[in-house]
Amino acid sequence: TQAPETDGADSRITVAINSDTGSMDPAGSIALTYLAYSVSALDELLTYDENGEIEYRAAESFEVNEAYTEWTFHLREDALWSDGSEVTAADFLNTITRALDPASGSGYAVYLFPIENAEEIYNGEAQMDSLGVDTPDEHTLVFHLEKPCVYFLDLLRLPVYTPSCEKYADAVDSGWATDPERSLANGPFYLAEYVPDQYFVLKKNENYWNEDAVKLDQITYRFFDDTQSMANAYEAGEVDVATSLPSTVMQLYEGKEDLMVTDQIATRYIYFNLNVEPLDDVRVRRAINLALNREELCQIVGADTEPTYNLVAKYMKDRSTGEYFVDGAPQPFEENAELARELLAEAGYPDGEGFPVLTYSYPTLEMDSDTAQVIKEQLKETLNIDIELRAQELQANYSTRYAGDFDMCRMNWTADFADPYTYLSMLLSNSTYNCSGINDPEYDSLVEQSDSQTDPVKRSELLHAAEQRAVGEEFYIIPLYAMKSVNLVNPDITGIRQIPASGALEYRYAEKGQ
Amino acid sequence: MLRYAVKRIMTGILSLFVLATVTFFLVRLIPGSPFMSGGVSQSVVEAIEEEYGLNEPLPVQYLSYMAGLLQGDLGISYQDPGTSVTEIIARAWPLTASLGTAALIVSLLAGTGLGILKVMSRKKAVGHMISAAGMAAAGIPGFAAAILLLLVFSVKLKLFPASGLYTLSSYVLPVISLSLYPTAVITRMMANALAAEMGKEYVLFARAKGLGRGRIVLTHALKNAFLPVLSYAGPAFAYLLTGSFVVESIFTIPGLGREFVDSISSRDYTLILGLTVFMGTVVILVNLAADLLAACLDPRIRRNFAGREG
Amino acid sequence: MGNTKGHLAGRNRYGAVCCAVLAVWIILAVCVPVFGPYSWSEQNARIQNLGPSFSHLFGTDRFGRDIFTRVWYGAGISLLVGMASALINGCIGVAVGAVSGYAGRAADMILMRAADIIASIPSMLYVILITLVMGAGVFSIILGLCVAGWIDMARIVRGEIIRLKNSDFALAARMEGIPSMRILFRHLLPNAAGPAAVNLIFLIPQAVFTEAFLSFLGVGIAAPAASLGTIIQEARSQMIVYPYQMICPLVVLCVMLLALNGIGTLVEERIAGVRCE
């Protein structure tokens, strides 16, 4: 095996990423690899910068009609693929049409459903030509939506809205996405080499329209199996950047320049299975929620966690105010062990007597295993109820969840796009993520109203109300904690940005100081 | 000898058949689907499963898989769309194989050397030291040894790379961790066998003929003492060649072992099966090779190979 | 052997040390969790990650649990897994080997082919699959270890039985009209006991080893129960900051493996010695 070239010119960096199987095709069943690749190599139409301002990338401008149902994007005329050919609207359409074939396995196809007929096409009920996307000319892309969608711009950073070169990107399984010859980029970097399971190399795209702003010559991504190995590799000087490291790294690098802690737009929480007695009783759910001591939990699980009492990610910002969204309303509930015991007694289980043993299913990740053990202890201590821990391998945990074969089940959600809707939609009665039997018309209608509410303040109120109902009144879930990402970055490197939507790092305008 | 080899190969093929069959049905028992992941709805999963023919009755799937297998087609990996299982093996195995071969060579050389030293050395302390080191090496679990080596030699001392298998120096730590245990075993076996050999009458006779101790060890005893070692080295090599997940994971080497565990956790049925069949083949072939080699070394077996049973 | 006497005495001392260590380990594994001042599962966030001290000999882990107690509890589980699986494997192996060796012909053929097939499986696969299908836990680990663990034993016993079957004393027993079963159990098996015992003893550290390895993979014993392997695995992420959390259980595990291996080696040499005579 050839070593990836990492030394030499100083404008090269090596980044450690989690190895992951899966496709680099935006229309496919994408993997973490894709996310790492796309932030450097692909230009989406537009995105938001850290201050909530629109930053145009592949598009130069856009228009939207009054009803928020027709979005027109004007593509940059000087945008070129890395082989020098023009980026056209058809390239964007290419990804969309391919993703709407269920066989592609795209997990993001649902985010195309706001587009007219997309859902029908996906379900095989309509023809592709009825799709509500128009390309009146090579540089214009028009989306017709079924109903108003205020957060549509946020969706544009998702893989299914990014372009894939029509010339080569034909099918998910043709392997074009990892073939440097065929995998073209319209962003600052292009794929120069791809060695499965080991590394891939991005090189500076000379045809990029904003080439001057790009300082790095090369980014090498090396795959790692686990975060511990990444930390070791960073320590040994083999990589310049290592992300999502274990929390102990914080202790180890305390006060050093290398340490870079960023917010993750994610929430870890637990689903109650509402079809199971006694979890169908809101008093029981509330009791459990109030009984937990999240401060203690976070203290044990790691310094990279912080208690949360919301479903919406703690660190998600509300663009209209620039504040954290969850701070825009009072905390949905307060922990209270005393009250919890009373509630449990009210529900017919004084001091936990007669309370059945509930099983808690969680994947065998270290963090979840720690969490589970703490929760078990805490519930035993405060409510005197027993929880049976069911550690499952990740895949098994998924299938348990989908089968509804659990009493309580661990869930973690990282935002797909920077809007609370990505969280709140999960509890809708018809959501695919709703596997706990929630069926709450009132909640559904609150969330639905927010969809078309164009006034940010009013929309925000609606969303807060929905969250309050789900989390603070009905206690459908147990929010646990929000996470920070512990990263190590070579202090020589500057200009690394954080993507507001997901909290991931972006290196396209980074620089390696001399 | 040829007949024996043919017979063994036939048994091997039968073994592989049974192995593939059992594994085929066993993997389907694991909860989960290859296409289920956090963000995909049930209907999508079903659609893809249909695409891959996973919705057909199991026996039909089984037959078509076996038909493919007969033609040497291991199928397409589910997780890596567009990549065939053969390709995955072809890129993972060279890493594992080079590592395993290096580890085997190291442990054979070191083990044999230390074994000879232990038997031949006139100083008792040397023997005791070798025994103690061997005991320790056999007592420390491989993962612990690998982690400690990594911590000390690459994280702290920065002598060797901590990950990957890109340069020659990156072989050092994984090879050491892999060969620690086999070296200990081979040393012990070698020393025992050699000591036993040295007590035999032919050695006494060789001494009576005036041969020196060194000559006797090298030309007479070593070869005979090597036979029992070979019976260990064969399976051990097979084990090394099929990948040690721990070492591969700790040193971030995308070899077979890691591929294997990944395939299980992602429910990549064809990949699990393909890897199992491949590993089974390697095990069978390596063991066969070891037996044939033993036969070559031992004329008693070589000359009348007829009735040897496993 | 010239210095046989001194040699054997040294061996004896060494063997005695190994046995004593194992005995101490077993006693600690039983007593510490039962009679110790701390529970192996109770958490206390206030005393997280304390270093070793008088009140907590091995310190505490990130849950504030006493590592000393947990380590011995884990050692108990490890030993339990090791011994139980060794015992089961031993029984299966002896049974299969004895039948195969004594009956010969078709039974031998079938059993040995089955063993060949199982032996050609990467056995880790089956262990992982079983723990996945059945869920993590002591039982599935033991089951997983028993898929292929008996094969060596069966081969050894078979070889011994075949050798003994044609020995003069077995022929004499047949001439005396002693029933086959009795010949097998009273006359042949006790004579095969030596190699079988060696194998059995070596099966224990092997199983402990494998269990630790599986726990390391994350398919071992389910939390909060723990074996030494899981404790080591849990401590791995904090290894650099709190090395003692990993080193303590590791040392306990290594010493346990050493003692078990030592006893095995000793028994092996004893038996080899007896055979030479």
Place this chain on the structure above:
Amino acid sequence: MKGFNRQKEHVLDVQNLVVSYHSGITAVRGISFFVNPGEIVGIAGESGSGKSTAMLAVMGLLDGKGKVLSGEIAVRGCRPVPGQNTAMIFQDSLNCLNPTLTVGRQIAETVRNRRKCSRKEAYARAEELLDLVGIRSPKMRMKQYPFELSGGMRQRTVIAAALACEPDLIIADEPTTALDAAVQAQILLLLKRLVKETGTSLLFVSHDLGAVAALCGRVYIMYQGEIVEGGITEEVFRNPSAAYTRQLLKDAGAKTVPSGPADPDQVLLRAEGLTKVFDTREGIEEISFAIRRGEIFGLVGESGSGKTTLARLLCGILTPDRGEIFLDGELLNPRGRRKEQLKKIQMVFQDPYGSLNPRLTAGQALEEALKAAGVRDRFSRREKAEEMLCLTGLSREDARRFPSEFSGGQRQRIGIARALILEPELLICDEALSSLDVSVQEQILGLLLDIWKNKGLSCLFISHDMHMVRRISTGIGVMYRGWMVEKGSTGKVCSDPWHPYTKQLLDAVPEADPVKARRIKAPVSAEGTEVFPDDQGKEQSGCPFVSRCGYALDCCRTGVPGIYRFGDREVRCFLYSEEYSGKRGSGYRMTSQI
């Protein structure tokens, strides 16, 4: 010590040698002896008397095992250097050669070790040496491995390797003990010839007084680490001065004439046309004979002639391919006998170590048999077992001891007790005495004869030692390669052998009498050249003995002789066929044709 004239120039001169093992045993307690140039000197003595220890000490090969406490050893005035001025041959030729190296290489390396020469020269020399020790087509043999050679050839190879050292002295430690009588005779004659041709001296160690008598000019007798007597062989054998020597000689030359309760008419066991051929195409063919009640029937034949196979067929351990066995006139079912029938025939095995279950005490082993026979009462079982032990010359306490705590002779007694406890009618002794010392042999033989007399047993006595069988049996069968070539009453067969093989057997065994022993003969073919009893295995038609037969006819090579009966005598040889001896009238009395 009498009658030797000590020469100035001894090849080997050992003075006052004391050797002790680290275990504390002083195995050699101050012995002195010497060897003159070109002389063959014997050292004889029972097992454990320290012969091997003394020889190893002379060679300096005791290694870490033992230490020479005092004594002077000189070979032509110098220190003995193995491979230079001395060489040694050991008893077990199979183990003396490295199983995984070719014979040629093992000799050549010795040559090269002795003198600096090229590999090619060494191989040429090795070939010469093999030729010298009488191995035919040495070129081919050089490429073979030890296990591919017969015992005799291996012993020759070992001798060749020793000669490659070009030593002044060769020490041969029981070089013939593991061999057949015929092969032994050849080796003895070979050694004699080599000493004459090469001029080396030979120190010949053996517990077999016959072999010593046949070979040595001078002899030392060792007993418990000391030399009790030494001198010219004839004198020592004629007028032994030490009591121990007298005892040895008496045991070796003892004559027992069995007079037992033989009942000539009552046939206990009859075998008809027994045939058993193994996959290797060896086995026994068409064997018929009968044992009468109270008779001792002797079965002799070289190793591999099928004696054990026959015994096992009789016991029911093996099932015959063809043929029938009648016990007390009753046909035995070849597929499985009834328990009473099983226990009527019991066997005493050759190897006293393998025939007892090491995990059972003597008492338990005996009780096992009784238990199987249905004796329920524990006390009577124990009583019976202890009685049996007493009967075989052991004590009651011995019942609680394990086999490993007994000596070989004692174990053989337990083996006999085990065989007798079921009160069999026929006792088969399969080389029951072969592995024992002469004196122990005598004791056990005496015991067996006593029991035979008192219990009215019949006995099938198997041995490869013609003299032993001759002493005790009334009837005798001579086996060769699965055939029973001659059968008759012991007296007649031994004094007047008819089959050429029987004659060879009788000729090859040296007796403990120097004069008689020097007349031993090795097998000689019709052409008068030496033949190799070890060159077996090549498939041939006709009589299997033809290659070794000095009387072979043309028909012997092509046809298979039938069994020719003359009264109670049967011979399987064409010399006694009608074609050869002509048509015979009814009154014709056949005489020996050889």
